[in-house]
């Protein structure tokens with residue numbers, strides 16, 4: 198095993214010339230400054246347009262030894278399972294924390310499940326016993342979810358990601374049908390409330406409503422826009438959509454399977470990234486390098502690691518969203534995580550299934 202000081206030089210020698218900082222280096226400061234000038238003053242933190250991010254939704258970051266890697270500046274974690282002390286420690290270690298929770302499905306193992314009324318509940322999600330769609334038009338749903346937002350604020354979250362709000366695109370059983378505009382109205386309330394508690398708000402997927410929701414959110418999270426050929430949907434999000442606005446950040450995750458036969462440093466840096474073998478079911482037969490270039494849109498004209506396609510911030514993860522992260526420059530790290538016995542949505546199914554596009558879970562090898 199190699200200790201940290203040597204890691205730095207070894208990684209330095211492996212890095213490609215146009216690498217963006219993925220270690221302990223500061224984020225792109227000119228971009229941050231520009232954004233702060235253009236933005237109306239708000240008290241809550243909002244993410245910079247250009248930044249890496251780490252998602253840890255299987256296990257929670259283990260900060261017991263007072264360090265966290267990679268120091269990307271922004272982490273998204275599970276709001277229910279991550280203790281307040283961990284979130285506050287992550288802040289102390291310089292990492293802003295986005296707290297994920299479901300805002301449009303009811304999971305019958307949550308403490309607050311009993312507060313939903315019968316009329317709030319729609320169909321059970323296919324393959325996911327115990328989890329039902331919520332009628333986001335109902336006042337009681339907002340009431341229960343606003344308590345979740347209270348909890349996020351109490352725990353010290355810097356932002357929230359209210360998930361599953363694309364309920365309009367699923368077979369949910371509600372009549373009359375929930376339409377995209379219902380999601381817009383619902384997110385408007387969710388967002389106003391979260392912001393009043395000093396947290397910013399992100400929208401996940403929901404590409405159909407990125408325009409109408411623009412003012413109500415502070416960033417977007419995208420899954421598999423390369424795989425779905427939908428990255429251009431974010432054009433008007435990362436660049437100013439109209440006068441007196443500026444673009445907002447998009448954090449994009451693409452999935453791979455991998456095998457690795459090399460060593461890790463003590464603090465979780467892959468010391469031989471060239472020994473990774475990555476695979477993606479939709480882009481078969483590509484070498485590691487070609488697959489990474491594909492998933493990071495690096496073959497688009499004028500795009501480099503430093504000047505990402507449509508200003509979208511991409512990272513590469515496995516479907517179970519554990520500590521593994523591959524950056525667009527090819528570096529790989531592993532956040533140290535702690536198993537907290539996350540309750541699974543169904544026997545043998547992983548908790549954050551809901552984070553992954555519903556219909557994709559099985560096709561992508563989720564178990």
Ligand SMILES: *[C@@H]1O[C@H](CO)[C@@H](O)[C@H](O)[C@H]1NC(C)=O
Nearest residue numbers: 240241242243355394395396
């Ligand atoms: C709101 O959040 C910002 C950024 O995290 C922090 O600096 C500020 O102290 C917070 N304000 C309140 C009232 O908690």
Ligand SMILES: *[C@@H]1O[C@H](CO)[C@@H](O)[C@H](O)[C@H]1NC(C)=O
Nearest residue numbers: 404405425426427428429430
């Ligand atoms: C997303 O991509 C699909 C094809 O993969 C296409 O049918 C759809 O119109 C796209 N949506 C947007 C908003 O770009």
Ligand SMILES: *[C@@H]1O[C@H](CO)[C@@H](O)[C@H](O)[C@H]1NC(C)=O
Nearest residue numbers: 407408429430431432433438
């Ligand atoms: C971006 O906005 C322009 C002007 O409103 C519109 O014509 C275009 O379709 C939008 N692009 C996307 C991808 O939504």
Ligand SMILES: *[C@@H]1O[C@H](CO)[C@@H](O)[C@H](O)[C@H]1NC(C)=O
Nearest residue numbers: 453454476477478560561562
């Ligand atoms: C990962 O491997 C499994 C099992 O072979 C496969 O079903 C799945 O599609 C793969 N996932 C990706 C992202 O390629």
